[in-house]
Amino acid sequence: MSKSPIDFKGSNFTLSVVHLHQSQPEIIRQAIQEKINQAPKFLQNAPIVLNISTLSGDINWLQIQQAVSATGLRIIGVSGCKDETLKKIIASAGLPVLCEGKVVFKTTDSTKSNLVNDHNQETNKARIINTLVRSGQQIYARNTDLIVINNVSAGAELVADGNVHIYGIMRGRVLAGASGDFKCQIFCTNLAAELVSIAGEYWTMDQIPGKFFSTAARLYLQDGVLAIQTLN
Structure with missing residues (x-):
């Protein structure tokens, strides 16, 4: 055949x-x-x-x-x-x-609670990466958070519809809230990224405030604008 x-x-x-x-x-x-x-x-x-x-x-x-x-x-x-x-x-x-946006399903009261429970169980499961993320690799966490417990090389890209956590040196590009969720955040123990982005708002490496470079940091949106603070 x-x-x-x-x-x-x-x-x-x-x-x-x-x-x-x-x-x-x-x-x-x-x-x-x-x-x-x-x-x-x-x-x-x-x-x-x-x-x-x-x-x-x-x-x-x-x-x-x-x-x-x-x-x-x-x-x-x-x-x-x-x-x-x-x-x-x-x-x-x-x-x-x-067309952009989420599909809305109409449900009866008898099935609504089951659908909500199933949805929460599905979206609460973060994608966890334990290995080094090498240059040229792209890792995408669809409808969930992304957790990387290793270093991320320059030229690599992390993308998540949810939050992104990096427990290592972040040298590549990291995009949280890729589907447009402005409440998402980026948490990193050693920030040296080429680019950081949340819901389409981004900073390149030279726009990241110098005092936060190579430190543990948290990035988030405040009034639609990227903000950063030390991660304690």
Whole structure:
């Protein structure tokens, strides 16, 4: 029996979502370029999703697409679009219109408690890594926390939908709250990261306050902005 020439398989990728709050193409281009200049290794030629949920009124999609592409970012999809006409324009430009958010299931009272218990049992199980995380490796903890009890090499990447705990030297990239949970945090016993991110807000290595470098630290979001304090 011959094997099928293709297979469809699920997978997970780390993508940045760029939320547009302005429809003027040149303003968008300049703002994106400033971000890229701050973290060129992380953002140069990166695949991204554009979220346009806060935009309203007349939108020149072609000009916006050209402005973003001029920075080198690769648009692979658009989310947050509510206007049917605009959806057709985006689709005609060769881009998929994506849906974000959680699926809500309606349940009866008799099954609700069982579903809640099952959900808690599933999401409370953190993913634990005991071995060295080497350069080029990416570890993703879906819908849960990630705990690494070893060192993380430069060029490695830790990604979790929940919190991230590193009991070792953190030299790579660490992204907590990857699905957008701004309450997530990063805990590290020796912070020397190339990049830290929580729910899309990030610092590159040179943005981490110097006094916290190579120390035990806790990172979190405060009013939507990254904050850091000594981990006692």
